[in-house]
Amino acid sequence: MPEIATSFEAQIVHDLPDELAALIGRVVVAFAKLEHKLTALTALLLQLNKAEARIVLKMPRAAERLDMALDLLAIKHISVETDTAQLRKLVQEVNEERDLIAHSIWLQHPATGELYVRRTRGKWPGHLATEGPVKRVIFPQSEAFGRPECLAALNKILLAMAGVEQLGHPSRFRPPMPVVNPLGITERKSRNDK
Numbered sequence: 001m002p003e004i005a006t007s008f009e010a011q012i013v014h015d016l017p018d019e020l021a022a023l024i025g026r027v028v029v030a031f032a033k034l035e036h037k038l039t040a041l042t043a044l045l046l047q048l049n050k051a052e053a054r055i056v057l058k059m060p061r062a063a064e065r066l067d068m069a070l071d072l073l074a075i076k077h078i079s080v081e082t083d084t085a086q087l088r089k090l091v092q093e094v095n096e097e098r099d100l101i102a103h104s105i106w107l108q109h110p111a112t113g114e115l116y117v118r119r120t121r122g123k124w125p126g127h128l129a130t131e132g133p134v135k136r137v138i139f140p141q142s143e144a145f146g147r148p149e150c151l152a153a154l155n156k157i158l159l160a161m162a163g164v165e166q167l168g169h170p171s172r173f174r175p176p177m178p179v180v181n182p183l184g185i186t187e188r189k190s191r192n193d194k
Contacts, residue, residue: 010107010116010142020115023150024101030157031062031098034091037161038065041168045072062095063088069167080167087163094160097153107142116142 016024042065043053060068070084104117119141123133 010109013106013108013115016106016115020147020150023147023154027098027150027154027157028102030154030161031094034094034157034161034164035059035062035065037164037168038062038069038091041065041069041164042072044168045069045076045078063092066091066164073167082163082166084167087160087167090156090160090163094153094157097156101145101150101153106145114144115146117145118142 039053039057039059042057043050046053046056048056066084066088070080070088073080100117100119104119107116107118108114109116120136123135124139124141
């Protein structure tokens with residue numbers, strides 16, 4: 001039977017236990033690496049070097065980066081064995097979990113000391129004795145969140161990274177051409193060299 005939501009006043013906290021803070025950092029850093037891998041996959045498909053990719057490929061959300069790479073794979077007639085629908089769902093899910101972990105406020109239950117994150121996006125599941133769905137922005141949802149939830153999010157990010165790596169395994173593509181004189185700087189002779 002689903003747990004019934006109850007309301008309680010909680011203190012907003014920022015001094016989290018060291019182990020939890022470290023896991024939050026690992027989630028954020030791992031997700032940044034996933035985003036980089038998604039951008040690198042698109043750059044590889046377009047044969048862009050790193051500098052060109054940073055200029056051309058802006059920073060869309062992770063699922064949009066995956067969609068871009070999948071579209072490029074399709075138009076180049078490169079077959080993939082990965083379940084791309086499942087990978088996209090996973091990338092979307094880890095993006096939402098990372099956002100929750102990195103951008104939410106943390107609360108501490110006054111009686112138990114248990115930590116919670118405040119969810120303010122989307123709608124509450126089910127009904128809260130109202131006429132219709134309740135938006136979380138109006139009535140935020142606090143959910144218990146700790147080490148197990150952070151580890152689960154981190155493991156999903158690593159799984160998504162493995163899926164992206166499988167799509168863009170280097171053996172499938174030739175490497176892009178290296179940058180030649182990347183800043184366009186020519187050697188200048190000093191006054192003493194005349």
